[in-house]
Amino acid sequence: MSTLSNPVNWVLAAVLGYISYNYFSGSGTKTPPAAPRPRPPALVFKEYTPKELAEFDGRTEDTRILMAVQGKVFDVTRGRNFYGPDGPYGNFAGRDASRGLAKNSFDKAMLSPLDGPIDKLEDLDDDDKESLANWAEHFEGKYQLVGKLIENKA
Ligand code: HEM
Known part of the structure; x- marks a missing residue:
């Protein structure tokens, strides 16, 4: 065959x-x-007032998420699962998270009003201060420092 x-x-x-x-x-x-996600433009180190910082709360998919810890502003965008609108720590997005991190609480009362002065944290006890210092170390090790928190302009 x-x-x-x-x-x-x-x-x-x-x-x-x-x-x-x-x-x-x-x-x-x-x-x-999958189509690549649109990337927000690179950030240059700058000063943010609490009101300006609040713009970066990650409310849309393509905006950055910034967060302040002890006066330092970090780009936490890659932690969107934590800080995005549906994340467990979404309340910290675009805000000064210092008091919440010191007290280990995401209670809304931990956030100072956007149009008020920066929280001086003067009443923190030793445990709170230690907790805040540990968190600050965590953020410094994990996220990019992109700015400094300054008082709102009058
Ligand atoms: C019910 C108790 C809690 C549980 C089960 C929990 C669980 C977790 C887990 C699993 C992570 C991820 C750790 C990692 O992968 O590195 C995390 C991170 C974190 N948690 Fe909690 N948590 C709790 C309470 C809190 C509270 C009260 C706060 C308030 C300050 C908090 C703030 C954070 C922050 C800021 C991160 C770091 C996220 C990051 O690295 O960007 N957690 N938590």
């Missing part, structure tokens, strides 16, 4: 054809690559 007339060879050729078609055409079960 010649190669062409052997039905086994026809079946093998069909299987091989099917596999190579899927491989080279990229069809089959492969999903198309």
Whole structure:
């Protein structure tokens, strides 16, 4: 029997054809690559008042999330799961989180009013101060420092 007339060879050729078609055409079960997320522009170190900081609360997918700890402003955008609108710590997004971190509380009362002075944290006890210092170290090690918190302009 010649190669062409052997039905086994026809079946093998069909299987091989099917596999190579899927491989080279990229069809089959492969999903198309996801479109890259739009990246916000790079941030230059600058000063933020509490009101300006509040703009960076991650309310939309393509905006940065900033957060202040002890006067330092960090870009916590890559922690969107924590600080995004549906995240467990979303209350800290765009805010001075110092008191909440010191007291280990995300109670709304821990946030100072946006149009008021910066919280001086003068009443913190030793435990609070230690907690805040530990958190500050965590943020410094994990996120980029992008600015300094300054008083609202009169
Ligand atoms: C019910 C108790 C709590 C549980 C089970 C919990 C759980 C967690 C977990 C699993 C992480 C992620 C750790 C990691 O992957 O590095 C985390 C991070 C964090 N938690 Fe909590 N937490 C609790 C309470 C709190 C409270 C009361 C605060 C208020 C200050 C808080 C603030 C944070 C912050 C700021 C982070 C760091 C997120 C980051 O690295 O950007 N947590 N927590």
